[in-house]
Amino acid sequence: MRMPNWLKLLLVVAAVSASGCASRHDAGPLVVTGRLADRDLGSGTAESPIELRPEQVTKLSVDLTNTTAYPVTVGHVRLEGELLDLIFLTYDTGVHTTIAPGQTKTVAFDIDFFDLRGQAHGLLRGKVGLYSTEREPLGAIPIVIDGRGGPWATTVTFNLVLLAVAVASFGWNLYRLGQRLLPSHRFARGLRFLHSGAAAGLTVSAASSTLRIWPLGTTGWVSITVLMALFAFGLGYLGPGSDDVAEAPVARQGHNPPDGGAASPVDVIDLVAADRSVPAPPVAPVPVPVPVEVEVGPTIVPLDDGPAGLLSGTVAVPGGPVVVPATGPELTVRLEGEPTSPGA
Numbered sequence: 001m002r003m004p005n006w007l008k009l010l011l012v013v014a015a016v017s018a019s020g021c022a023s024r025h026d027a028g029p030l031v032v033t034g035r036l037a038d039r040d041l042g043s044g045t046a047e048s049p050i051e052l053r054p055e056q057v058t059k060l061s062v063d064l065t066n067t068t069a070y071p072v073t074v075g076h077v078r079l080e081g082e083l084l085d086l087i088f089l090t091y092d093t094g095v096h097t098t099i100a101p102g103q104t105k106t107v108a109f110d111i112d113f114f115d116l117r118g119q120a121h122g123l124l125r126g127k128v129g130l131y132s133t134e135r136e137p138l139g140a141i142p143i144v145i146d147g148r149g150g151p152w153a154t155t156v157t158f159n160l161v162l163l164a165v166a167v168a169s170f171g172w173n174l175y176r177l178g179q180r181l182l183p184s185h186r187f188a189r190g191l192r193f194l195h196s197g198a199a200a201g202l203t204v205s206a207a208s209s210t211l212r213i214w215p216l217g218t219t220g221w222v223s224i225t226v227l228m229a230l231f232a233f234g235l236g237y238l239g240p241g242s243d244d245v246a247e248a249p250v251a252r253q254g255h256n257p258p259d260g261g262a263a264s265p266v267d268v269i270d271l272v273a274a275d276r277s278v279p280a281p282p283v284a285p286v287p288v289p290v291p292v293e294v295e296v297g298p299t300i301v302p303l304d305d306g307p308a309g310l311l312s313g314t315v316a317v318p319g320g321p322v323v324v325p326a327t328g329p330e331l332t333v334r335l336e337g338e339p340t341s342p343g344a
Contacts, residue, residue, distance in 0.1 A: 028139035029072050030099070030130055034062035034106075036079075036143070041128055044143035046215050049123055051146045054116040061108040062128060064139075066099040073098045075133035077107060081124035081145045083209050084202065084221055088155050089120045089147060096133070120147035120155050123215035144215055159206040166199035173236070182241050190237035197232025201225030 034041045037050055037058045044050040052058060060079065066072050074097050081089030095107045124147055129140035149155070173192050176182050182189045205221035208214050216224070 028130065028137055029066065029068040030074070030139035031065040031067055032062060032128060032130060032139045032141040033065075034060065034128065034141075036060050036128070041141050041143055044145065046123070046144050049144040049146035049215075051148065052113055052116060053148045054113050054150075057110050057112045059108060059110050060128070061106060062130075063104060063106050064097075064099055064130065065104040066101055069101050071098050071100050072138060073132060074107075074130050074138060076131045076135075077109075078129050078131065079111065079126065080129065081120055081126035081147060083120075083122075083124055083155050083158070084206055084216075085218055088158075089116070089124060089126065089145065116147055117150040118153055119149055120145075121149035121151065121153040122147060122155055122210040123212050124155075124209065125215045125217060146212070155206075155210055159203065159210045162199060162203040162206055166196065166203045169196035169199055170232075177236075177239050180240060182236070182239070184241040186237050186241070189239060189241055190233040193232040193236030193239075194229050197229035198225055200232070201228035204228070 036044070037052060039050050062077055064074060074095055076092050076094050078090065078092035080087055091111050093109050097105060097107060099105050124145045125142070126145050127140045127142045130138040132138055173182070173196055182192060201224045202221070205216050205224050208216050
């Protein structure tokens with residue numbers, strides 16, 4: 001039995017969400033506690049984030065406890081801040097200290113957040129992590145940061161770009177929907193709107209942190225993105241495509257009139273779909289007028305071209321005008337007498 005495409009999509013999203021959640025807890029041989037900006041690291045939660053300002057020099061103090069039976073060497077301490085699992089804020093320093101089994105050490109250093117103004121604005125989920133000299137994780141403690149960056153910080157610009165992509169994508173798809181230019185296949189139409197919904201979901205998730213509403217974790221922003229993408233997919237799937245157009249009758253020509261008169265010589269044009277994709281009926285070629293020549297004595301006089309390729313004209317002679325009838329493509333009329341003027 002073949003698995004439906006929508007079920008495959010949900011399984012992929014669930015796997016990505018689960019892997020992201022697992023990466024948020026970096027287990028290691030060290031237990032980490034400490035203080036940042038005069039706040040315990042464990043107290044930095046979504047309800048009470050640790051505020052960081054660009055004009056301040058903040059002290060970070062980390063207590064490291066070795067819970068293993070062998071010594072552990074710590075090479076680096078790193079402070080990170082993330083939005084949609086993308087790192088926008090990072091500060092690290094080298095400590096290069098070795099901790100014996102069961103021992104606890106404290107490392108402290110100052111962090112100057114002078115470039116925070118251009119990095120982050122809003123709530124960020126992050127961590128204070130420990131790494132070995134080979135960059136292997138040794139332990140971490142999750143925190144929530146309230147970055148007081150500028151109005152054009154990287155996180156704000158990122159959010160505006162997502163908003164522009166979502167608006168442009170939805171606008172283009174809605175325009176093509178109104179013009180009945182979307183694919184005729186329902187699933188293909190749904191995929192067009194799926195991308196727009198995903199962009200809208202990412203925009204809402206990022207705005208939640210930028211506007212300091214709530215710093216969404218991996219499960220939160222993935223769920224919002226998936227739900228909005230599926231909703232948009234449904235709009236495209238149920239919306240009309242290029243083959244769902246109303247048919248309107250164009251004038252039927254060539255049928256016998258009700259009074260029994262003669263039928264029109266024009267070919268019958270039946271119902272034509274009112275859509276640009278339906279080619280217009282062929283237009284009958286317009287015959288090229290053939291010039292009429294009338295021989296009057298020794299002079300050949302060109303007459304006016306007749307309409308629709310038929311020949312007609314008038315020759316002025318002393319006895320009065322002679323009308324050349326429209327009888328065919330070629331006609332030569334020989335007249336007796338003298339013309340009233342040369343070229344008449």
